[in-house]
Amino acid sequence: MRLKEIYEFADAIAPFALSGEYCARYGAYDNSGILLDCGDPIKGVLFALDLTQRAIARAKERGMNCIFTHHPAIYGKLASLSPDGEGKEVLACAQAGISVLSAHLNLDCALGGIDECLMKGLGGKTEISLMHALTLGGYGRVYEVTEQPLAAFTENAKKTFSARQIIVYGAGKVKRVASFCGAGMDEESVAFALKEGADTFVSSDPKHHLIKELCEKNRNVVLLTHYAAEFYGFTRFYEKMKNMPNVGCELIDDERYL
Numbered sequence: 001m002r003l004k005e006i007y008e009f010a011d012a013i014a015p016f017a018l019s020g021e022y023c024a025r026y027g028a029y030d031n032s033g034i035l036l037d038c039g040d041p042i043k044g045v046l047f048a049l050d051l052t053q054r055a056i057a058r059a060k061e062r063g064m065n066c067i068f069t070h071h072p073a074i075y076g077k078l079a080s081l082s083p084d085g086e087g088k089e090v091l092a093c094a095q096a097g098i099s100v101l102s103a104h105l106n107l108d109c110a111l112g113g114i115d116e117c118l119m120k121g122l123g124g125k126t127e128i129s130l131m132h133a134l135t136l137g138g139y140g141r142v143y144e145v146t147e148q149p150l151a152a153f154t155e156n157a158k159k160t161f162s163a164r165q166i167i168v169y170g171a172g173k174v175k176r177v178a179s180f181c182g183a184g185m186d187e188e189s190v191a192f193a194l195k196e197g198a199d200t201f202v203s204s205d206p207k208h209h210l211i212k213e214l215c216e217k218n219r220n221v222v223l224l225t226h227y228a229a230e231f232y233g234f235t236r237f238y239e240k241m242k243n244m245p246n247v248g249c250e251l252i253d254d255e256r257y258l
Contacts, residue, residue: 001042001247003099006066007034009244013237014103014110018134022105026132031072032107036093036100042066044248047238049231051089051100058252065098068241070114070234072102107237108181111137115181117233119143121160122179122202123153131180131192140180140189142196147175150220153200161228164258169211170220174200181229185210193219204229227257 010016019030044064048055051073059067067073078087093100108114109132116137119127124143131140145153153174158166178193183205190210193201200220214221231253242249 001244003034003037003042003066003101006042006045006068006244006247007101010068010101010103010241013240014107014113015136016103016106018106018109018136019104021134022109022132022139025134028105030105031075032102032104034099034101035072035074036090036098038065038094038097038099040065040097040099042099042247044250045241045244047234047241047249047251049227049234049254051093051102052254053089053092054254055252056089056092056096056098058250059098060096062248062250064248064250065096067093067098067100069100069102070104070107070230070237072104073100074102103237105139107234109134109137109139112236113137114230114233114237115139115141115179117236118179118181118202118229119177121232122157122177124177124179128176129192129196131189140178140184140192142176142178142193142198145174145177147173150174150200150222153220154222157202157222157224161224161232162258163224163228164255165225165228167206167223168221169215170200170218172199172218172220174220176200177202179203181233182226185223190214202229225257227254231258 046059123145126144130138178198179202185203204226
């Protein structure tokens with residue numbers, strides 16, 4: 001199988017054009033797509049949320065010459081490459097003949113993508129509003145869940161997302177939730193959640209002043225790790241991608257970040 005065919009298979013599930021649309025509409029930056037093409041036919045694809053030394057070692061062990069990540073393996077400027085410097089994982093892949101693809105914002109925003117999976121995993125039933133709507137899908141959701149105590153909502157999140165590390169503020173009931181996958185806690189998402197009447201805010205990578213703002217307004221705050229919030233949806237993406245013909249696929253997780 002050629003690398004371009006893997007790209008096309010992924011594009012049918014989470015169109016890469018969504019990344020460009022999101023960046024153009026909302027002033028974001030991304031670098032999704034084929035990031036390293038070693039030119040060889042693909043014998044096997046390892047799926048990992050991040051390009052890490054563990055993922056590279058597993059690909060080598062399994063004889064796989066392609067790694068497909070969610071977080072872009074090349075994101076900012078790489079001024080140089082060295083075995084111990086920034087971009088060392090990319091260099092290691094190039095030396096080993098391992099091609100790399102990444103699906104980031106397009107996979108966050110796609111229908112059935114990571115942000116929507118976060119909503120469903122948290123028990124979302126009726127979606128009320130999207131913070132950033134796109135032609136297909138979008139990012140940042142407010143929705144209804146079955147009314148329940150915060151403790152029950154949190155316990156469900158721990159189980160569903162295999163969350164080993166979770167931070168919870170508040171003690172109220174949960175009925176209307178605002179959730180944002182990845183590093184989605186910022187001034188805009190907090191304002192959106194409050195405007196839409198959410199009683200519970202779920203995201204990752206928090207800043208204290210935003211937690212304080214929500215708590216001062218008697219909102220619940222549930223903070224999953226960035227990895228836990230996104231690996232759940234990435235797993236569902238893998239379940240679709242593993243149906244590619246004529247190539248073996250495997251998914252690797254990293255419990256350190258759950």
